[in-house]
Amino acid sequence: MAKIILGLLVLVASILAVAPMDTADYIRERNYPVEKHTVVTQDGYVLALFRIPYSPRRPSRPGPKPAVLFFHGLMCSSDFWVIISPEEGLPFLLADEGYDVWLTNSRGNTYSRKHLTLSPNAKKFWQFDWHEIGIYDTTSSIDYILSKTGEKAVHYVGHSQGCTTFVAMLSMRPEYGQKVKTSHLLGPVAFMSRMPSKLMRILKDFYLKMPDMETLYNVPLINRINKMMCSGFLIRNLICRNIAFMFGGYGSPHLNMTLMPLIAGIAAAGVSTRQIKHYGQLMDSGRFALYDFGARLNLKIYRSRSPPDYPLREAYTQQPIEFYYSDNDAMSAVEDVEQIINALPNARGHRMAYTDWSHIDFIFANNLKEHLNNDIIDIFNTFESRYSGAYGN
Numbered sequence: 003m004a005k006i007i008l009g010l011l012v013l014v015a016s017i018l019a020v021a022p023m024d025t026a027d028y029i030r031e032r033n034y035p036v037e038k039h040t041v042v043t044q045d046g047y048v049l050a051l052f053r054i055p056y057s058p059r060r061p062s063r064p065g066p067k068p069a070v071l072f073f074h075g076l077m078c079s080s081d082f083w084v085i086i087s088p089e090e091g092l093p094f095l096l097a098d099e100g101y102d103v104w105l106t107n108s109r110g111n112t113y114s115r116k117h118l119t120l121s122p123n124a125k126k127f128w129q130f131d132w133h134e135i136g137i138y139d140t141t142s143s144i145d146y147i148l149s150k151t152g153e154k155a156v157h158y159v160g161h162s163q164g165c166t167t168f169v170a171m172l173s174m175r176p177e178y179g180q181k182v183k184t185s186h187l188l189g190p191v192a193f194m195s196r197m198p199s200k201l202m203r204i205l206k207d208f209y210l211k212m213p214d215m216e217t218l219y220n221v222p223l224i225n226r227i228n229k230m231m232c233s234g235f236l237i238r239n240l241i242c243r244n245i246a247f248m249f250g251g252y253g254s255p256h257l258n259m260t261l262m263p264l265i266a267g268i269a270a271a272g273v274s275t276r277q278i279k280h281y282g283q284l285m286d287s288g289r290f291a292l293y294d295f296g297a298r299l300n301l302k303i304y305r306s307r308s309p310p311d312y313p314l315r316e317a318y319t320q321q322p323i324e325f326y327y328s329d330n331d332a333m334s335a336v337e338d339v340e341q342i343i344n345a346l347p348n349a350r351g352h353r354m355a356y357t358d359w360s361h362i363d364f365i366f367a368n369n370l371k372e373h374l375n376n377d378i379i380d381i382f383n384t385f386e387s388r389y390s391g392a393y394g395n
């Protein structure tokens with residue numbers, strides 16, 4: 003008995019002894035240079051931005067470099083872009099192509115759990131949803147990058163919630179359309195009435211009754227145990243893969259199973275319950291509308307009993323907003339994506355050729371470069387070779 007307890011203690015101690023990796027560590031481990039920056043939003047949240055300023059494979063060329071902003075999905079962080087191998091991952095490939103790469107973090111997640119005056123222990127800290135992430139975190143991140151680089155506009159890449167926030171930002175702050183070159187929305191979520199995931203519908207009913215608070219946050223010890231368990235072949239294939247399928251889409255053969263322990267080691271990164279509640283409202287209403295505070299508060303805030311729709315006709319960028327979507331995306335139905343594409347003044351759809359492509363395959367698939375990233379990079383490079391002068395470079 004004593005031996006077993008001692009054994010367990012040694013195991014826990016050895017798990018705890020490994021220093022946790024952050025986004026900068028993952029980037030360094032892949033032999034790319036990295037900088038960490040801090041951005042303060044208009045409403046006082048303190049965000050962490052990671053930057054890959056250049057690629058070791060392509061020595062810095064003189065002159066300004068075009069910048070690109072990456073925005074992660076719900077429950078995610080900047081880690082999710084960089085655990086993949088540099089031969090396949092978009093941030094690294096774009097650095098190789100001569101782009102200045104910035105990965106931001108939304109308020110409340112592991113890296114951005116900070117405010118100038120509010121403590122994360124205060125209820126008020128958590129009174130936000132992806133609406134604020136769109137109109138404050140995204141705009142502040144863009145402005146910070148522009149001020150650091152002297153550029154006049156950025157390219158944008160968003161996954162999942164990083165698409166919702168982008169569309170919300172452009173419709174509420176249309177002047178930011180001028181600050182965007184090309185934009186690429188992967189596994190995009192906006193209209194949600196045809197939400198395929200049963201799990202999300204159950205979660206939604208649960209969360210809609212909750213107060214505004216922190217949830218699904220990062221617990222380093224649990225992440226380490228997850229990572230260790232998902233390293234073993236049997237558990238990885240029987241359990242970890244099925245959990246990934248619940249959030250991604252069942253039966254995808256594309257998911258790179260080598261990444262599974264790494265994915266398990268970084269999920270989840272923390273959100274406010276209100277982010278999930280706002281999504282739940284969209285599932286129920288079938289609209290793409292602002293947060294519903296209830297009739298009484300809505301009257302005060304919006305001067306109408308129900309929240310207004312996002313003014314999608316305002317969400318205009320000179321280049322078409324590129325939507326990459328798929329038939330086996332548990333978080334986003336094809337019909338819902340096509341509804342938002344049609345509602346926007348300038349958007350273009352790219353439906354994945356593989357019908358089994360899932361929500362997380364957009365960032366974790368095998369041969370991601372060949373299946374997706376080469377096409378995205380082509381659009382970046384075509385833009386830069388054609389229009390760069392017009393955008394002040």
Ligand SMILES: *[C@@H]1O[C@H](CO)[C@@H](O)[C@H](O)[C@H]1NC(C)=O
Pocket residue numbers: 085086087090258259260261367368369370
């Ligand atoms: C899967 O991921 C591993 C680890 O990043 C990488 O070495 C390998 O090339 C990837 N496989 C494919 C087919 O993309």
